[in-house]
Amino acid sequence: MSGARDGGVLERLAAVQERIERACTVVGRDPSEVALLPVSKTRSAAEIEPVVAAGYRSMGENRVQEVVAKAPDLPQVSWTLIGPLQSNKMTKVVQLVDQFQGLDSLDIAEGLHSRLETAGRELDVMVQVNTSGELTKSGLAPDEVVDFCQRLGEFTTLKPVGLMTIATNTPDQDEVARCFSQLAQLREELRQGRVANTEWPELSMGMSADLETAIAHGSTMVRIGRAIFGERD
Numbered sequence: 001m002s003g004a005r006d007g008g009v010l011e012r013l014a015a016v017q018e019r020i021e022r023a024c025t026v027v028g029r030d031p032s033e034v035a036l037l038p039v040s041k042t043r044s045a046a047e048i049e050p051v052v053a054a055g056y057r058s059m060g061e062n063r064v065q066e067v068v069a070k071a072p073d074l075p076q077v078s079w080t081l082i083g084p085l086q087s088n089k090m091t092k093v094v095q096l097v098d099q100f101q102g103l104d105s106l107d108i109a110e111g112l113h114s115r116l117e118t119a120g121r122e123l124d125v126m127v128q129v130n131t132s133g134e135l136t137k138s139g140l141a142p143d144e145v146v147d148f149c150q151r152l153g154e155f156t157t158l159k160p161v162g163l164m165t166i167a168t169n170t171p172d173q174d175e176v177a178r179c180f181s182q183l184a185q186l187r188e189e190l191r192q193g194r195v196a197n198t199e200w201p202e203l204s205m206g207m208s209a210d211l212e213t214a215i216a217h218g219s220t221m222v223r224i225g226r227a228i229f230g231e232r233d
């Protein structure tokens with residue numbers, strides 16, 4: 001497909017794939033260890049389709065309403081919710097979402113669990129950690145994470161697969177690196193404590209501006225919006 005027809009999305013997607021490969025090479029990692037989650041928030045189904053056709057079946061969205069709006073037009077897509085979840089949207093999540101990366105509340109965990117039990121299904125979750133310390137950001141404080149993850153074990157329909165964070169929004173890559181290494185360190189604590197009996201395999205960290213730093217610190221999933229779909233309005 002030509003760049004003109006898809007608005008340049010496939011070219012930008014290829015450039016992101018190259019950035020991931022190069023970042024892996026620099027630190028001696030295998031690129032197959034780093035999944036690319038395209039973040040399709042604010043994009044129409046028509047904008048998302050070329051990325052799906054290129055083989056990306058999971059899309060990240062940060063608002064449940066957008067998943068509700070787009071899901072009928074994109075039945076082949078598996079939706080990952082990467083934003084905070086309000087309690088009045090939990091039923092929709094259970095109906096439409098395959099992975100929720102913003103878990104930071106036991107009330108939400110309990111609400112999801114009871115709906116999932118009724119629906120007879122499970123949900124992959126990542127616990128979101130506020131490594132930046134910015135008050136506007138969601139996520140648990142780092143010192144709350146181990147205890148929270150221990151308590152998640154009660155909610156048997158929730159399958160914890162890892163940790164997620166958003167680094168401080170700054171060009172200072174030392175500060176960004178501090179956020180990512182803190183997430184990796186927390187994952188080690190969870191593994192060593194055998195918390196919730198899982199290996200916490202995923203570290204969801206890295207976005208358009210900082211994916212190289214995230215990969216250098218062990219990211220297994222980068223969430224990329226603007227670098228694929230172009231700047232948001």
Ligand SMILES: *Cc1c(COP(=O)(O)O)cnc(C)c1O
Pocket residue numbers: 039041062082083166207208209223224225226227
């Ligand atoms: C929007 C968003 C992204 C993608 O950010 P870009 O800068 O567009 O790559 C990643 N993670 C979360 C949680 C987001 O809300």
